[in-house]
Amino acid sequence: MHTPSRSEFIDVRGVRTHVRHWGREGAPKIFMVHGWMDVSASFQFVVDSLRGDWHVIAPDWRGFGLTARPPVDTYWFVDYLGDLDAILRHYQPDEPVNLLGHSMGGNVVGLYAGARPARIRRLVNLEGFGMPSTTPDQAPRRYAKWMDELLVPQEMRGYPTLDDVAARLQKTNPRLTDARAAFLAQHWSARNERGEWAILGDPAHKRISPLLYHVEEVMACWRAITAPVLWVEATHTNMWLWMGPKEEARVEIDRRLGHLANVTAKMMDNAGHMLHHDQPEELARMLEEFLT
Numbered sequence: 001m002h003t004p005s006r007s008e009f010i011d012v013r014g015v016r017t018h019v020r021h022w023g024r025e026g027a028p029k030i031f032m033v034h035g036w037m038d039v040s041a042s043f044q045f046v047v048d049s050l051r052g053d054w055h056v057i058a059p060d061w062r063g064f065g066l067t068a069r070p071p072v073d074t075y076w077f078v079d080y081l082g083d084l085d086a087i088l089r090h091y092q093p094d095e096p097v098n099l100l101g102h103s104m105g106g107n108v109v110g111l112y113a114g115a116r117p118a119r120i121r122r123l124v125n126l127e128g129f130g131m132p133s134t135t136p137d138q139a140p141r142r143y144a145k146w147m148d149e150l151l152v153p154q155e156m157r158g159y160p161t162l163d164d165v166a167a168r169l170q171k172t173n174p175r176l177t178d179a180r181a182a183f184l185a186q187h188w189s190a191r192n193e194r195g196e197w198a199i200l201g202d203p204a205h206k207r208i209s210p211l212l213y214h215v216e217e218v219m220a221c222w223r224a225i226t227a228p229v230l231w232v233e234a235t236h237t238n239m240w241l242w243m244g245p246k247e248e249a250r251v252e253i254d255r256r257l258g259h260l261a262n263v264t265a266k267m268m269d270n271a272g273h274m275l276h277h278d279q280p281e282e283l284a285r286m287l288e289e290f291l292t
Contacts, residue, residue: 004184007066012059012086013079016064019059019087022047027055028094033084034058035103037201039065041103041187044182046276048186049284059087061105065187073150073204077211079117080108083273090117094120096227098291100190102276103127107218113229114221122291124230126283127273129239129253134212146210152209158196165189165197175271175278184277215256222259229263230290232283234271261284265289 008019012188022039031045040058047056060067062083063075064132098121101109106128113120126253159165164182165188177186185197192198257263271278 001007001222002044005041005044005047005243009066010087010090010232011118012062012083012090013071015083016068017059017062017083017087019057021058022056023050023054025055027053028098028291029055029057030098030100030287031088031104032056032100033108034061034064035101035105037064037199037205038102039187039200041065042184044183044281045262046284046287047214051120051227051287052184052282052288057087057091059083060200062064069202073205074146074209075202075205076109077189077209080104081112084108084112085116088153094112098124098286100124101126103273110225111208111218111221113227114224117226120225120227122226123227123233124228124287124290126232126275127234127237129243130218130256131213133215133252136212136288138212140160142208143210144201144214146208149207149268154206156203158192158194158198159189160196162186162189165199170207172224173272173274173277176274180277205279219256219259223258223261225260225262228290229260230286231257231260231265232261232268232269232275232286233266234268234275234278236272238273254274 003022005020005022008021010017010019034042035041041059041062043056051110052141061080094288096119099109106125107130109123110128115125124286159168162185165185169184170176171183189199190199240246257265268275268282276283
């Protein structure tokens, strides 16, 4: 049996935003934010594994899940910071928060915790490594690629059945059990006008950002974080696909970790990048040990 969740829609900077809640109103809060092409229901298995009395709050980012899709052709990363700030002010305006982010969400919470250090009680980063470093000479090609992509309509592939969506999830993550894949499929997709099951993500998210990744600006934010940080990686992560060769990327990741003043780094066995799906019980144990 899954812990029941309840949905709420709030206005976040003019965008109708879906927020999922689990647990008792009035209990200590944990805010959880998902990654790219994911949804808030992705945290269901971790919530199921929590043993304490918690109120978990997880939004769908703009253009994902049940949150509205603003009329844009490009999504800007700083908007996630603005949205997160508004969400936290709505639900916990006066006290520091327990904040968790996975993947893209981990990158968002890392920047936010540096920009608003007094707002964070405890920070949890699940595989939010950032992106490879860039150099200014990459800018012309990046701008050109972005403009080229604006000329091509983006689409989300449709699937005939929910079982096909579940199979697609398991193709990406072979560790995903049939039961968990079936649960996620019904929250990760919805019927489109053709009667197919389409992923609940705005196709515009697939376009490249025209802005380069300025790693030292990110590290300046990480250095400004004052809250304790729990950093969790998975032994079978596929981050090397975007971070570069493992040996070189490992050195860079460890360098970045050195910018966090108070960090506890953990490695999760038998898990890939979607570690909250692969080992939710172990992650829940880590969380509660860290937060309490």
